[in-house]
Amino acid sequence: MKRIGVLTSGGDSPGMNAAVRAAVRKAIFHEVEVFGIYYGYQGLLAGNIERLEAGDVGDIIQRGGTKLYSARCEEFKTEDGQNRAIEQLKKHGIEGLVVIGGDGSYRGAMALTQKGFPCVGVPGTIDNDIPGTDYTIGFDTALNTIIEAIDKIRDTATSHERTFIIEVMGRDAGDLALWAGLAGGAETILIPEVDFDMEDMIDRLQKGKKRGKKHSIIIVAEGVMSANKLADMIQGKVELETRVSVLGHIQRGGSPTGRDRVLGSLFGARAVEVLLDGPGGRAIGMKNHQVVDYDMTKAFTGEHDTDMSLYTLSKELSI
Template identity: 55%
Template sequence: MKRIALLTSGGDAPGMNAAIRAVVRTAYHFDCEVLGIRHGYQGLLQDDIIPLTPSSVGDIIQRGGTILLTARCDAFKTDEGLAQGVATLRREGVEGLVVIGGDGSFRGACALAQHGIRTIGIPGTIDNDIPGTDETVGFDTALNTAVEAIDRIRDTASSHDRTYVVEVMGHHSGAIALAVGMAAGAASIMIPEEEPDLERVLRQLNQAAARGKKHPIVLVAEGAAHAMEVGGFLKDHIASEVRVTVLGHIQRGGAPSARDRILGSLYGTQAVHLLLEGRTNQMVGMRCGRVEAISFDEVFSSVHQTNLSLHTIADILAV
């Protein structure tokens, strides 16, 4: 294999640049050229392709986001768009493709694999919701960003005896909310895997008030409930002042943590090795501390399981 390509797709995640760097430098170590496709699959359809060299990926491991830029592309989901993408890769002499992203990105990679393009995926999403892997690139940084923000919110909450409702990301997965809630000592956590129960939240806040806590934090995953509605309900049922904060996209930005830099580096290196071995239609992932290859078929046929035992533990520790 003499030439591979690389793209990032979907939502950005801290650590993507570490993975890009690892793919490029590992490939060049084995005398393999790398092309970077900018703006994901959209760039593939628009021939937005640049050469990547070991020097061009210098000084990026500490940067958030992705130097290749990213986008979502509905046109690539059509038969015509897929055929155009395959034709572009073949015209460029690309023998293998590394796709960094989440579920939608991997489905595009799988479609290319079915048309003869060798593809390997690297899970890059702050939601940590990809089946088959214990960790995705970007999750650890998002946790640390959210925890730091909540620590700051707690300072002002304690100064004013306020209750804060804080919304974090997670449309379909409560992984961020559970981990952040435990790390930040939230009094109550709402996740999309469970039916919203405002009465339960109220009971937990009353328990916290009964033991003298005057500045509790209620953590809400965006897919579980609307933070403003939760805040409105609490204003009508508790005595303390209630404020609402939506952390939003600050969870995606910022320098990646050491863990995400290492994870991106490990995944990027392994992705190149898999391509050079002739592997395709697989994702690199972490299982029980080991970097492994997982087939896209397994990824798509499985359902991500959020560790709900964390919710039970967090509730015990919050009382």
């Protein structure tokens, strides 16, 4: 394999640039030409492809977002779209592809691999919801962004003696809410992995109020319900003055943490090694602090493991 491509797809995450940089420079180190595909699969279909040199990925490791940009592409989900994508890749002499993104990006990569075009997936998503890897690129940065917001909101909650409900991202996974809630000292954490118990939450709020607690923080993952809906439910049950903060896309931006820069570098470099050595259809991840590669289909058929011991601990510490 003498020529490979790299693209980022789906939602951006801090550390994607580190992965792009690593993939490009690792390939060049092995005397392999690298082509950047701009705007994900949409750009692939449009032929928005250009060769990248080592200098083209300089000074991006500290930047959030993705140098290659990203976009959604419904057309690529069709067989005709996938065939056109392969035609574009062959037109540019590209023999393999590194795909950096989440679940949808992996499905596109697997579709190309099944059509005979080798792809390797790199997990880039703040949601940390890809089965087969303990951590995804961007999770740590988003986590720290949320914690910083919790700390600031708690100052206001204390000053005005209010209950704040903070809605965080994560899609159908509760990792962001769980880790941020524990690190931020939240009194209640609601995640999709645990059935919502309204009575338990109200009981905890009332117990806190009886022992003199004048404010509290509730973290709700978007996969459970909206913060506004939860606020309405609480106000119908107990007399507490509540305020809502929906952090939104601020969680996806910002300069990546050192951990995400290292993770992106490790994953991007390993992806090139795996692509050069095999037929594709592999995904890169981290298990027990070791970088691994595994069958990409596990990302669709497996289940993401949430550390429920953290949830138990959070309830014990927020009495």
